[in-house]
Amino acid sequence: MTIALPAESAVRRRTFKIDFSLPVLIAFAAVLCVLIVLPMSWLAYYSVVDKAGQFTLENFATLVTEPEFRGPMLTTLILATSASIFCALAAAPMGWLVARTDLPFAKAVRALVTASFVTPPFLGAIAWELLAAPNSGLLNKLYRHLTGAEMGDHIFNIYSMTGLIFVVSCYTFPYIFVLIANALDRIPGDLEDASSMLGGRTWTTARRITIPLALPALLAGMLIAFLQAMTLFGSPAILALPAGFHTMTTKIWSLFQFPPKPELAAAASLPLLVLTVMLLRTQQMILGRKGYSVVGGKTGDPRLIRLGIWKWPAVAFVFAVLMLPVFLPYFALINAALSPIATTLVTPENATLKNVWFTFGLSSTKIALQNTFILGALTATLGTLMALVIGYISVRRAVVGHQALGFLATAPIAIPGIVLGVGLFLTYTQPPFVLYGTLWILLLAYLTIELPAAYQQLSSAYKAVGNDLEDASRILGATRLQALRHITAPLLRTSVIATWCFIFVATVRELSAAIILFTSDTRSCRS
Amino acid sequence: MSVLIFDLKESGDLGAIAVLGIMMLVLTFAVVITINRIPGFGAAQRLRNT
Numbered sequence: 326m327t328i329a330l331p332a333e334s335a336v337r338r339r340t341f342k343i344d345f346s347l348p349v350l351i352a353f354a355a356v357l358c359v360l361i362v363l364p365m366s367w368l369a370y371y372s373v374v375d376k377a378g379q380f381t382l383e384n385f386a387t388l389v390t391e392p393e394f395r396g397p398m399l400t401t402l403i404l405a406t407s408a409s410i411f412c413a414l415a416a417a418p419m420g421w422l423v424a425r426t427d428l429p430f431a432k433a434v435r436a437l438v439t440a441s442f443v444t445p446p447f448l449g450a451i452a453w454e455l456l457a458a459p460n461s462g463l464l465n466k467l468y469r470h471l472t473g474a475e476m477g478d479h480i481f482n483i484y485s486m487t488g489l490i491f492v493v494s495c496y497t498f499p500y501i502f503v504l505i506a507n508a509l510d511r512i513p514g515d516l517e518d519a520s521s522m523l524g525g526r527t528w529t530t531a532r533r534i535t536i537p538l539a540l541p542a543l544l545a546g547m548l549i550a551f552l553q554a555m556t557l558f559g560s561p562a563i564l565a566l567p568a569g570f571h572t573m574t575t576k577i578w579s580l581f582q583f584p585p586k587p588e589l590a591a592a593a594s595l596p597l598l599v600l601t602v603m604l605l606r607t608q609q610m611i612l613g614r615k616g617y618s619v620v621g622g623k624t625g626d627p628r629l630i631r632l633g634i635w636k637w638p639a640v641a642f643v644f645a646v647l648m649l650p651v652f653l654p655y656f657a658l659i660n661a662a663l664s665p666i667a668t669t670l671v672t673p674e675n676a677t678l679k680n681v682w683f684t685f686g687l688s689s690t691k692i693a694l695q696n697t698f699i700l701g702a703l704t705a706t707l708g709t710l711m712a713l714v715i716g717y718i719s720v721r722r723a724v725v726g727h728q729a730l731g732f733l734a735t736a737p738i739a740i741p742g743i744v745l746g747v748g749l750f751l752t753y754t755q756p757p758f759v760l761y762g763t764l765w766i767l768l769l770a771y772l773t774i775e776l777p778a779a780y781q782q783l784s785s786a787y788k789a790v791g792n793d794l795e796d797a798s799r800i801l802g803a804t805r806l807q808a809l810r811h812i813t814a815p816l817l818r819t820s821v822i823a824t825w826c827f828i829f830v831a832t833v834r835e836l837s838a839a840i841i842l843f844t845s846d847t848r849s850c851r852s
Numbered sequence: 853m854s855v856l857i858f859d860l861k862e863s864g865d866l867g868a869i870a871v872l873g874i875m876m877l878v879l880t881f882a883v884v885i886t887i888n889r890i891p892g893f894g895a896a897q898r899l900r901n902t
Contacts, residue, residue: 448857836854
């Protein structure tokens with residue numbers, strides 16, 4: 326149907342309309358530069374100057390030559406490598422069992438893996454402290470109770486390199502599981518059926534078809550696990566520091582203790598940044614290998630392998646793995662919350678809500694909750710808005726240089742939280758923008774950290790919505806911003822809500838950047 | 853809240869940490885469940901279905 330507009334009114338409408346699209350788009354580009362380019366530039370600058378501001382490479386030389394830095398580097402390397410291997414050993418068979426076999430409770434398993442995925446690793450580390458501290462840990466107490474061993478004897482010591490690798494693996498394996506399970510979900514059953522019809526046995530089909538198709542996901546997952554383990558701050562701070570050793574993230578944090586050494590912190594952050602960029606690029610290359618693409622028309626559902634007598638041993642294996650990141654730590658936390666002494670087993674007789682009243686009676690709890698909700702809501706709202714506009718510009722190619730904007734919005738994914746924290750500290754502790762000690766610096770940090778995920782999510786949503794309706798509104802005289810506000814944004818309502826929620830949750834859990842940027846002033850909400 | 857938990861850890865107040873930790877988990881699960889209840893992700897899916 327064609328709508329005929331009176332020519333005069335259309336002309337009049339266009340005459341009085343000012344299109345703010347370009348200035349708004351330029352403003353968003355400027356905001357992105359402030360968020361990302363500025364702190365990274367200061368980070369690079371500080372890494373190559375001394376305290377007097379003179380150019381030097383001494384900071385990097387110190388990193389390589391001083392044993393106090395070589396040790397953490399080696400520890401980080403061992404931690405990341407071991408964690409990625411252990412995660413692969415646990416997650417790959419689990420992913421296969423859930424996606425390609427008739428494993429009972431497969432949906433419950435996926436839900437529980439999600440639970441371990443959303444559990445903050447530092448919380449998991451604290452829970453494992455309650456369970457496996459050498460003297461007070463519940464599991465060690467149980468061991469002494471069952472065997473009559475002496476006080477001081479223990480079978481688990483979470484304050485050790487092994488303990489740290491174990492806990493980090495517990496909360497990193499979901500990355501590999503998700504990638505493997507998704508890859509296996511997408512492999513069409515037709516290929517395996519063809520192999521069977523040509524005489525291939527189950528193992529031959531797995532070896533020649535299924536495993537090669539799932540291998541890129543496994544390798545990519547291992548790289549992500551390596552990256553996570555390498556850049557994690559919370560778990561090493563909780564478990565490695567009492568054990569008397571550092572990882573790179575805790576070492577960077579310690580450089581901000583008195584006397585602060587920001588130049589060294591900047592120099593120590595750069596290798597983490599470079600390695601992260603390289604690993605993400607490698608992961609992208611692995612997942613993007615054309616040789617592994619499955620191209621075809623309508624494909625069959627994945628073929629489920631019958632486990633037969635192995636069904637229940639497989640269930641036992643999967644739930645034994647899930648006990649480590651979910652059941653046992655959650656039990657330890659609930660026990661500690663309800664018990665008069667955190668490391669004593671709670672019983673109906675000694676159960677108490679004393680800890681609950683005590684916690685909510687603390688003034689610091691009220692301020693922390695207030696700050697958390699303010700920052701969570703602000704970050705989620707601004708982050709979603711930015712991702713909405715930048716996604717639009719990027720996907721609809723609205724302005725010249727839209728690729729650069731898309732790149733900038735994705736770039737923070739390669740910046741570890743602690744590195745960004747250092748960059749923001751260096752940027753906003755000096756005039757003209759002295760934001761250190763206020764909530765604003767945290768808002769900037771959270772916005773930067775969460776932007777890539779929000780941008781990716783909303784970009785995908787834009788790609789899925791055709792631009793016909795938007796074009797129609799443009800033909801009828803709407804500006805780009807009006808079309809976005811009145812046509813596209815309402816169509817993306819559910820994606821926008823989901824993105825807001827994702828950012829809110831991620832902000833509430835964030836620790837590594839916050840630990841550098843929080844001060845006692847921030848805590849008292851004087852900003 | 854995460855920084856408060858970290859600080860309480862340094863002062864050894866494990867009971868309070870557990871309470872705050874459970875609160876954080878409950879909040880996270882509530883949001884994750886809410887997101888999963890949203891019918892489809894984006895209007896695109898609804899448009900395709902109609």
